Amino acid sequence: MVSSDQGGEHTGGEIPAVVGGLRMTKQRRAVYQILLDDRDHPTATDVFRRVEKTMPSTSLATVYNCLEALVEHGLVNQVNFDREPSRFCSNLKEHVHFHDESTGVIHDISFKKGAKLEDLLSLPKGTTVKDLELTLRGVLPKKK
Amino acid sequence: MVSSDQGGEHTGGEIPAVVGGLRMTKQRRAVYQILLDDRDHPTATDVFRRVEKTMPSTSLATVYNCLEALVEHGLVNQVNFDREPSRFCSNLKEHVHFHDESTGVIHDISFKKGAKLEDLLSLPKGTTVKDLELTLRGVLPKKK
DNA sequence: AGCCCTAATTAGAACTATTCTAAATTGGGA
DNA sequence: TCCCAATTTAGAATAGTTCTAATTAGGGCT
Structure with missing residues (x-):
């Protein structure tokens, strides 16, 4: 079964080609996977450093782009603590x-x-x- | 009665020489007065523009300094909405x-x-x- | 498979809010 | 009045993020 995920979030296993209406590119998948795996509320820079390890060509701008796309499609939450850098988490439960x-x-x-x-x-x-x-x-x- | 305010916030009338342990300079008083008068949660820049009207020599850095002093002494609250500039309010009730x-x-x-x-x-x-x-x-x- | 076309990625510049620096000024207390 | 520390000031510096313009990638056609 080549799943293609009808909207909504992704819950486990391999990330399919489209999640919640968002097409998963290599970079988006990497970023999303990190947020699914690491529940420590990383910042964009944190995510960047982690993505770099397996995809060294990735740029910080791309990480920002991916995070923005994931947030806009409701797959990820952006969390702000006063003036600190934004953090991201894939816990969608309120x-x-x-x-x-x-x-x-x-x-x-x-x-x-x-x-x-x-x-x-x-x-x-x-x-x-x-x-x-x-x-x-x-x-x-x-x-x- | 030359009041000198024993700690705590200021509640009405002229702002005394010391409020909540903070010595009121000309600039701090101006900033504080604006926040007491204008309850629209202005940003630092908003406050700066308003202070400028009556004290044109005031610098933005000073407004930041004053706001920081007021916040540290608990006379004013700093409020952050996601990535927007900080806003300030003198409403101390929770x-x-x-x-x-x-x-x-x-x-x-x-x-x-x-x-x-x-x-x-x-x-x-x-x-x-x-x-x-x-x-x-x-x-x-x-x-x- | 090859072509096309849009979307995505990239590097770096730009931007914005804020903080820092170092010099000038102020003002309260001796 | 003089002194000294605190405050103010202008401008530079910083941090996080967004923008720009050029390159690359990849899905949908034929």
């Missing part, structure tokens, strides 16, 4: 980010099921929320 | 930002009283949240 100050690690935190934003915030009724970005900063308990 | 796509206006939204973040998110117990930033994007209902 989640927020917890930046652990003691380790520097960024953790994905999911919403409790059934939890609604309107329970927390005084939004005028009739408000449409298209998108939200929530970032926490603090420290996680030491694991023992 | 609140989140709603970016109205149809008007471009940024609204402050406050938390419902009693609402707790832990009700919404699956945080490992023992987690310390030092800071959070929540931005919504969408459209508010047209006022009629």
Whole structure:
């Protein structure tokens, strides 16, 4: 079966020729694969350094192009922490980010099921929320 | 009474000589006053253009310096929307930002009283949240 | 398979927001 | 008033990202 993926994200195995409407070039596939494999929220430069290892001819501009294409097609999320370089992640489940100050690690935190934003915030009724970005900063308990 | 403000923010009238531990220079006072008066979340450049009107000798670097000092002393909040220039606001009540796509206006939204973040998110117990930033994007209902 | 044509890639320049540097100025305290 | 540290200033420098223009690649025809 030569799959060609009818829209939506890619979930496992080899990345097909088209994912979520985006044609997978060599470079896009490499970038996407890195984000699928490495869940450490790399920056564009991080991704570039990793792509370089297997495809040394790749340029940073291409990495930016690929990331932009992946984001536009909803395969990848772009995450911004204040003025720091953008980070990218392929976790498409709705989640927020917890930046652990003691380790520097960024953790994905999911919403409790059934939890609604309107329970927390005084939004005028009739408000449409298209998108939200929530970032926490603090420290996680030491694991023992 | 020559007030000298024992820590904490400034709330109304003339800005005293020291606010929240920060000595008010001419430039800092001008910047702070703009943020107290104009609640439209201006960028550093916006603030610069407004300061210029009454103090044409002011430099952009100074505006950045003043904003940094105000932020460090907790008199002003720095707000970041993805890759856009930082915005500044003097609303110190804990609140989140709603970016109205149809008007471009940024609204402050406050938390419902009693609402707790832990009700919404699956945080490992023992987690310390030092800071959070929540931005919504969408459209508010047209006022009629 | 070969040709065509658009899309993608590339290197480097350009851009934007911000920070840094070093010199000039200010202003409070002795 | 004088001194000294803090502040301001202009401009250079930086970092991340986007743009430009030329090259390359690859899918869809014949």
